[in-house]
Amino acid sequence: MTPIVTFFEKLFSGRVWGILLDAFPRLLGYGIRVTVPLTVISFALAMVIAVIVALIQFAQVRGLRQLCRFYIWLIRGTPLLVQLYLIFYGLPSIGVTLNAFPAAVLVFGFNEGAYMAESIRGALESVTKGQIEAGYCVGMSYLQIMWHIVLPQALRTAFPALSNSLISMLKGTSLAASITVMEMFRQAQVINGRVYEALGLYTEVALIYLLFCSVLTVVQRKMEKKLSSYGGNRA
Amino acid sequence: MMLQVRNVHKRFEDREVLRGIDLSVEKGDVVAILGPSGSGKTTFLRCLNFLERADAGEMTFDGKTLDLHAAGKRDIADLRKKTAFVFQNYNLFLNKTVLQNVTLGLTCARHIPQDKAREAAVRALERVGMADRLNSYPGQLSGGQQQRVAIARGLASDPEIIFFDEPTSALDPELIGEVLAVMRQLAQEGMTMLVVTHEMEFARNVSHRVMFMEGGNVIEAGETKAFFDNPKEERTRAFLKTILENR
Ligand SMILES: Nc1ncnc2c1ncn2[C@@H]1O[C@H](COP(=O)(O)OP(=O)(O)OP(=O)(O)O)[C@@H](O)[C@H]1O
Numbered sequence: 364m365t366p367i368v369t370f371f372e373k374l375f376s377g378r379v380w381g382i383l384l385d386a387f388p389r390l391l392g393y394g395i396r397v398t399v400p401l402t403v404i405s406f407a408l409a410m411v412i413a414v415i416v417a418l419i420q421f422a423q424v425r426g427l428r429q430l431c432r433f434y435i436w437l438i439r440g441t442p443l444l445v446q447l448y449l450i451f452y453g454l455p456s457i458g459v460t461l462n463a464f465p466a467a468v469l470v471f472g473f474n475e476g477a478y479m480a481e482s483i484r485g486a487l488e489s490v491t492k493g494q495i496e497a498g499y500c501v502g503m504s505y506l507q508i509m510w511h512i513v514l515p516q517a518l519r520t521a522f523p524a525l526s527n528s529l530i531s532m533l534k535g536t537s538l539a540a541s542i543t544v545m546e547m548f549r550q551a552q553v554i555n556g557r558v559y560e561a562l563g564l565y566t567e568v569a570l571i572y573l574l575f576c577s578v579l580t581v582v583q584r585k586m587e588k589k590l591s592s593y594g595g596n597r598a
Numbered sequence: 599m600m601l602q603v604r605n606v607h608k609r610f611e612d613r614e615v616l617r618g619i620d621l622s623v624e625k626g627d628v629v630a631i632l633g634p635s636g637s638g639k640t641t642f643l644r645c646l647n648f649l650e651r652a653d654a655g656e657m658t659f660d661g662k663t664l665d666l667h668a669a670g671k672r673d674i675a676d677l678r679k680k681t682a683f684v685f686q687n688y689n690l691f692l693n694k695t696v697l698q699n700v701t702l703g704l705t706c707a708r709h710i711p712q713d714k715a716r717e718a719a720v721r722a723l724e725r726v727g728m729a730d731r732l733n734s735y736p737g738q739l740s741g742g743q744q745q746r747v748a749i750a751r752g753l754a755s756d757p758e759i760i761f762f763d764e765p766t767s768a769l770d771p772e773l774i775g776e777v778l779a780v781m782r783q784l785a786q787e788g789m790t791m792l793v794v795t796h797e798m799e800f801a802r803n804v805s806h807r808v809m810f811m812e813g814g815n816v817i818e819a820g821e822t823k824a825f826f827d828n829p830k831e832e833r834t835r836a837f838l839k840t841i842l843e844n845r
Pocket residue numbers: 610613615633634635636637638639640641642
């Protein structure tokens with residue numbers, strides 16, 4: 364019990380409370396101005412990659428399919444933090460120097476993209492084959508069938524998994540602090556360097572992440588209800 | 599002759615499923631394809647629309663001859679635009695409304711403008727009695743209603759022939775009638791139809807001709823009345839006998 368009591372004593376002592384109040388608008392500001400855009404841009408990139416990679420595998424495009432499997436194998440088998448270091452600190456030695464923010468976007472996009480590709484591929488495969496055949500029978504082309512019938516249903520099916528990916532990516536952007544991106548967590552580190560209040564500041568930043576994720580969860584619930592599989596099912 | 603099919607062969611791995619099927623269909627004909635389970639009826643129908651690639655066979659449709667094994671993409675696309683296929687389990691597009699299910703093939707594949715497509719779709723849906731459910735999703739309809747929408751989806755593009763693969767087999771008994779009624783109506787309006795079915799009443803009263811298959815062969819084919827009243831083959835008699843006993 365003692366550590367917990369001490370935790371609250373420290374947190375609510377006048378000095379700490381003042382620091383946290385001061386830090387709050389700055390942290391939230393960095394959250395909204397950096398963490399959120401970093402997440403949104405990376406997620407958009409991940410989404411594009413995931414849809415393409417999933418479709419290539421679903422359509423069994425020869426050659427490219429192996430490339431996709433290789434990409435997924437590579438990404439899933441290596442830690443995100445190591446990927447960040449490799450791209451940001453490693454690549455300059457072969458002449459590829461990226462700014463921290465774009466480097467983070469690339470790594471987060473390609474990393475989560477691999478996981479999302481697997482979610483979408485599974486969802487694509489769950490669309491009944493008969494609908495594809497029916498599409499052919501009414502004269503549609505493969506791409507038209509994909510675009511109008513298979514992909515929309517797959518994205519609906521994959522929606523919960525994709526929402527998870529978004530939330531996980533939002534939290535994951537804190538790793539960008541390690542490659543000098545001045546985002547919310549890095550800002551907490553910077554403030555802490557001045558005032559030495561690790562416990563309070565990191566609790567505070569954790570709560571702001573929690574707030575962001577809670578908002579996403581609420582939005583996800585709302586959208587899921589709205590999307591509830593095409594007018595709901597009779598059966 | 600509107601459709602003539604010659605010598606269709608198909609095997610799945612080591613199973614020979616079609617062993618040289620021939621069939622001719624006149625404009626306005628309703629041909630019932632009968633046969634025990636596993637005799638190759640579905641496979642035959644699917645080969646005619648290239649959902650399945652035959653190993654050999656030829657088909658003359660609308661004055662044009664296609665190789666059922668080697669036909670190219672273009673020819674297949676052309677053929678599909680002039681035919682319609684009704685599946686046993688409807689296969690409606692689950693993410694589309696009733697109306698969209700019917701218009702999609704018109705706007706996508708035939709580049710008919712949206713408003714014209716809508717008119718054609720509503721007309722087709724009126725013919726099957728589903729015009730009051732334009733904005734429902736398939737998941738909100740009964741099996742019989744879904745199958746009628748599926749028929750409307752085929753009708754909308756004004757096909758020259760409609761292939762039906764056991765259109766009532768997935769339905770609860772009380773829903774079979776509404777679908778058969780629509781098909782009967784189409785037959786009376788002169789639609790050319792090729793119908794795989796286990797509904798003997800329908801075959802007997804609606805179809806003009808019957809083709810009876812077993813083990814990938816056509817055992818007997820001919821006029822409906824002669825087929826039922828006076829079957830020539832022993833196998834046909836046996837089949838009809840089991841069917842009649844089981845009802
Ligand atoms: N894709 C496939 N791969 C392997 N075998 C198949 C395939 N499709 C059908 N078959 C086999 O081919 C044979 C004929 O099947 P088909 O579905 O054409 O019969 P059917 O006459 O339509 O039967 P039913 O009345 O049960 O629908 C069956 O033995 C079936 O197991």
